[in-house]
Amino acid sequence: MRDVRRASGLSQRALADRIGVDTQTIKRLEGGVGSVATLIAAMTALNFRATGVGRGSSLSEQLRDCRSKRAWSLEQVAAKTGLSRTTVASLERGGGSVASLVKVLAVLAPNARRQAPERSYWGQGDRADRDSRFTPPDFMDDIYTAFGAVDLDPCADVRSPVIANRRILVSEGGDGLVEDWFGGLAYVNPPFSNMLAWLRRAYEQWRVGNVRTVVCLVPVRTDSAFFHDTLIAEADIFLLQGRVKFLSPQGKSQHTPFSLMVVTLGTTAEQRRRYAELASGHWLARI
Ligand SMILES: C[S@@+](CC[C@H](N)C(=O)[O-])C[C@H]1O[C@@H](n2cnc3c(N)ncnc32)[C@H](O)[C@@H]1O
Known part of the structure; x- marks a missing residue:
């Protein structure tokens, strides 16, 4: 909490003012003492999200x-943490103390951590390395189930599981x-450093009828004229909730530090409905 507040350039006083508490409350919270209600208010003010x-x-x-997800009852969590059932239930309603929350997290979500702030690039590495991030098999399973077998990967990689x-x-x-x-x-997870060229290419190839359907996985970058003049009218776009865990060339999983969308051309309403049942997110309405 302290690190995030400092990185946001806020003093304890400024954060306290934002959420309507006194500075002492923030001091105590940063020392691990306080109510979950205040913690959640501070997290919201700092855009601090937990992942895992x-x-x-x-x-x-x-x-x-x-x-x-773990199919545990309130009683089971209570037994595992040494807390009462009422306390666990209260935490799930945004009540309780930070100390109890810490105990529950240790049992329920030992990998809980801060979600990395969104940025628009992969980070370290040269361009070829940053462009070599492969779609994970679980993400592809939803694509195959909803849209069918992939005929063509036009920007493939021998190391990719697609x-x-x-x-x-x-x-x-x-x-x-x-x-x-x-x-x-055609399934297109292009080099993101040249995303626009690939979206244009996908659109052209679909427009002339070389491929019947295109599904592209790309960052949510919507500033181009091409997006607004062409794609927005002709593509069906699914905004993904959460971040996809791509595979690096070294075989490691790495969450994208940015938001992603699935841009589809030529998909049917039935395919889109099926995809929405499988993946977390929403299709952009076309009006
Ligand atoms: C983000 S990776 C995706 C690989 C695979 N499509 C997947 O989803 O796992 C993009 C790949 O495109 C390849 N690539 C870059 N420029 C290309 C081009 N002009 N034609 C075909 N592939 C290209 C790179 O080698 C890189 O591995």
């Missing part, structure tokens, strides 16, 4: 989600920005 806890818009909702009937590989002299695409479904 479960889904929900507040820490208490996340706790509830985490417990139900299953496609045909792959265009730079390592074999291919170039997905030059070669014609073809087939039913």
Whole structure:
């Protein structure tokens, strides 16, 4: 909490003013003492989100989600933490003390940590390295189930787990920005450093009928004229909730530090409905 507050350039007094408490309360909170209600208010003010806890818009909702995923009753959590059932129930409603919360987190979500602040780049590494992040198999499973088998990966990589009937590989002299695409479904997770060129290419190849359907996984960058003049009218766009854990060339999983969207061309309403059942997020309404 202290680190996040300092990184936000706020004094204890300024944070206290923002959430309507006195400075002493913030001091105590940063020492691990206080109420969960104040903690949640401070987290909201600092845009401090926890990850590794479960889904929900507040820490208490996340706790509830985490417990139900583990299929534990309130009594079981109480027994594991040495707290009363009432205290555990109260934490899940945003009540209770930080000390009790810490005990519950240790049992329910030992990997809980602060979600990294959003940034618009992958971070360390040269461009080739940053562009080599592979779609994880669990993300692809939802794509295959909702949209069918992938015919073409036009920006493939031999290290990627994406299953496609045909792959265009730079390592074999291919170039997905030059070669014609073809087939039913093209799945495109492009080098993000050149995202716009790939979205244009996907659109052109779909427009001329070389591919029937395109599904692209890209960062939510919507400032281009191309996005507003063309894609917004013709693509169906799914805004993903949470961050996707991509695979690095070293085989490590790494959450994107930025938000992602799935841009689809030529998908059917039935396919989109199925995808929304599987993935967390929302289709942008087209009016
Ligand atoms: C973000 S990775 C995605 C790989 C794979 N499509 C996946 O989803 O796991 C993008 C890949 O595109 C490849 N690439 C870059 N420029 C390309 C081009 N002109 N034609 C085909 N592939 C290219 C890079 O080698 C890189 O591995």
